[in-house]
Each structure stands twice: as C-alpha cells, then as structure tokens.
Amino acid sequence: MKKKRRHKCLHCRELFRPDPRNRHHQRYCSKPECRRASKAASQRRWLGKAANRDYFHGPAHLERVRRWRAAHPGYWRERGPRRHALQEDSLAQPVDQQGKSGSLTETPLQELCTGEPLVLMGLIAHLTGAALQEDIARTTRGLRQLAQDILSAGAEREPAR
Structure with missing residues (x-):
C-alpha cells in the first residue's frame, strides 16, 4: 500500500494529509482560520487577473445596485431593540483588577x-x-x-x- 503524503499548510505551516480527491492541489489544511486564509488568497489571485480587475464596475452595475436598493429600502437599517431572553440574568462575578501587560501591542x-x-x-x-x-x-x-x-x-x- 502506498504511503499517504503529507503537505505543509501555507497558512499555519503544520503538516496535514490532504483530501484524496484534491491531494494534487490542496495547499491549506481544514482548520477554519486556514480555510479563511485560503479563500482570501483565492480571491486575491482572482482579482489580480487583468480580466477581473474591473468586475462589477461601471454604470450598468451601479444602476443595478441602485434599483435593488430602491426595491429593498430597509435592508441596511438597524433593527429595533433586541428582545430580552426568557431566562433570568445571571449575577456578574467581580473581575480582578490586573495591571496593564506589556505583551499586548497595538498597531x-x-x-x-x-x-x-x-x-x-x-x-x-x-x-x-x-x-x-x-x-x-x-x-x-x-x-x-x-x-x-x-x-x-x-x-x-x-x-x-
């Protein structure tokens, strides 16, 4: 029996066994964050092609979006206040005060x-x-x-x- 080959995920860099149906071109493992990275990379490749750069641009698409918005006027509006759950609120536990940690850095x-x-x-x-x-x-x-x-x-x- 042939030994199944493992690939290194392009996102998390961990070894994984690709699906047998896609073993020749699967480059990302099945973790959710790696699947998101795979989709983002795929979309970047698609948009990078010259034929796709102006996809959905232009007056025809602008008019199509305006017609859709006119037909669906409340789609983007915020909803009213949320309804309360049928259960009682749990009592909040006090949180210990901690000093600022230097490990978290913001951009x-x-x-x-x-x-x-x-x-x-x-x-x-x-x-x-x-x-x-x-x-x-x-x-x-x-x-x-x-x-x-x-x-x-x-x-x-x-x-x-």
Whole structure:
C-alpha cells in the first residue's frame, strides 16, 4: 500500500494529509482560520487577473445596485431593540483588577491606515453612509485634495531653515 503524503499548510505551516480527491492541489489544511486564509488568497489571485480587475464596475452595475436598493429600502437599517431572553440574568462575578501587560501591542495608527486600505475604505463608507464604489472613490478624491491643501498651507507658513 502506498504511503499517504503529507503537505505543509501555507497558512499555519503544520503538516496535514490532504483530501484524496484534491491531494494534487490542496495547499491549506481544514482548520477554519486556514480555510479563511485560503479563500482570501483565492480571491486575491482572482482579482489580480487583468480580466477581473474591473468586475462589477461601471454604470450598468451601479444602476443595478441602485434599483435593488430602491426595491429593498430597509435592508441596511438597524433593527429595533433586541428582545430580552426568557431566562433570568445571571449575577456578574467581580473581575480582578490586573495591571496593564506589556505583551499586548497595538498597531500604530499610521501603520493601520497605510497597511490596511480596506480599513480606510470601510471607514469612509461608514462615515459617509455610501456603499457604492463610485461614491467612495469620489469622497476619497475629495479627502486626498483636502489633505494636500492642508499640507501645502502648512508648508507655506513654516519658516525656511
């Protein structure tokens, strides 16, 4: 009997036995976080192809989304207050006060904004209430121009060294 070969997962770097039906091209194990990484990598590869870069862009898709939103006006609105469960609330246990631990480090704001363009796009969409790419792009161009105006005004006031 042939020995089953193991692969190293591209996400967690652990050895795993691939599914026999996909053994030639399975590169991620079956852990949920590795499956998410596999899907993200697959979507990046798909969007990286020239034919797919402008997928769902343009006036036809914009009009399709507007028609759908007109037909479903309350879809994105927040729901009313949640109903209470039919059970009694459990008493909260006091939490011991612990000092700040130095092991948890947070990403600086500059790295968060430059390293995560999706976070910035989500923030713009959240603040403006826009979800269409054209609206977000228009707002982004306006914000970029505003930042350039602010930086150029600051450079004019700064004395020469």
